[in-house]
Amino acid sequence: MASHAEGSTKAIFYALGANGGIALAKFAASLYTGSGAMLAEAIHSLADCTNQIFLLIGLKEAKKSANQAHPMGYGRVVYFWAMMVALLLFFVGGAFSVMEGIKHLQHPEPLNSTWVAMVVLGISVVLEAFSLYGAMTEIRKISNGKSFVRWFRETRQSELMVVAGEDIAALAGLTFAFIAVLLTTITGNPLWDACGSILVGILLMIVAIVVIREVKAMVTGESAAPEVHAAIKHFIESQPEVERIINLISMQWGEQVMLAVQAEMRPQPSDTALVDAINRVEAGIQRQWPQVKWCFFEPDHICRNKQTDESELSSYP
Structure with missing residues (x-):
């Protein structure tokens, strides 16, 4: 049991370190290039950093001793924080990205120095892949040979599930953003960048809904695995x-x-x-x-x- 908690904490710190560096780089690149897709990705990474802090708070609170008001302890508080993370991912990450893309569709602006955005996105892919590798390493230790999809559906470790979901969404979102910036560079049409921002937002909202459904089952009360x-x-x-x-x-x-x-x-x-x-x-x-x-x-x-x-x-x- 203790090793499971330690594995989750390790995966969260991997993600927090990667997303912190990525968020700073993306914000700088979005300001320099004016890319809406890059700004959407920066907001997504900032939301991910907040999410990891929430998960760490949940793991710490779960260790509080039982008392008269909570005779069975605080173990299930991690589900509350996991739900908060999913909602933040949906609204701050997904909805903001969609709104930002719609704004750039209505008022398209040319991008500056798109190569900067592509370099930052490429570096971000490497860092996110490192974070996902850390999460998958911890998952393999406890999955007993299950496929990732089956583990995701059956796991009772909400915090590790959320980190893995975030990392997968981040890698896919980075791919969309990179393609959008590349197409904008090739065609000179900034509408591609706006469409990339919308696609990133939709992807994040889909992942958030999947995570919310799984965490809802835990909050309601699930059996052991x-x-x-x-x-x-x-x-x-x-x-x-x-x-x-x-x-x-x-x-x-x-x-x-x-x-x-x-x-x-x-x-x-x-x-x-x-x-x-x-x-x-x-x-x-x-x-x-x-x-x-x-x-x-x-x-x-x-x-x-x-x-x-x-x-x-x-x-x-």
């Missing part, structure tokens, strides 16, 4: 003290996991022996999955006159 949930279920079923699982609910809580287990236990000689058996199972779970911070175990049994909604029980994996 499917392979973790399945492994825990198999572990409980294999314990000699357990007859069968009636119901198992897992919930991701930031870096930690909460479990609620309803199981039919094998007969024990006494109530004390039953409690000891449950404690052994819980200890085994937390020993193998240290991220399981809370485990609520209810011994039960199924009988014919028990008012149980079988369809509801079967809906859980």
Whole structure:
């Protein structure tokens, strides 16, 4: 669990360092050349820097100790900050770029020294690729061989998901901006630059919507990652003290996991022996999955006159 948090922090610092340098270079180039696409990219990089700071704030707050008002701690606060990042990416990055492009469509202006813009964009591609490489390196450590798309859909690490999404959007946006400036240079028509700004904005908004959808699922409350949930279920079923699982609910809580287990236990000689058996199972779970911070175990049994909604029980994996 700790290594996951450290990997996310490392990826965020990679992105923050790259985007800080890129933002300064892009602002200087946009002022020098008058390129709307370059200005849109500069605003995008500045928004990314703010996003990384938000993610670092979220990771720090998530480490706060539990208290009476928050008995399960602050682990899920990272989802709030990830949502803030996605909204900032949509409005400050995407919407601003579209509006800037529309303004340049209505009032086109010739660009100056476009080679400066292309050099800055080329350097930015290298720095963004470095940032994305850092994020993908951390993702490969924890993805267990999954494809990136599958990992993105199933991960519960919102901060690492956001960094990867930002870096991919940034590289694609830089490509659009470079092509727009190049076409403007070749044709002498500044409308290409305006169209590039609009395309960059649309791309950022699409990426932001995808990220918002994934973070929304985390905020609502998702189970532990499917392979973790399945492994825990198999572990409980294999314990000699357990007859069968009636119901198992897992919930991701930031870096930690909460479990609620309803199981039919094998007969024990006494109530004390039953409690000891449950404690052994819980200890085994937390020993193998240290991220399981809370485990609520209810011994039960199924009988014919028990008012149980079988369809509801079967809906859980």
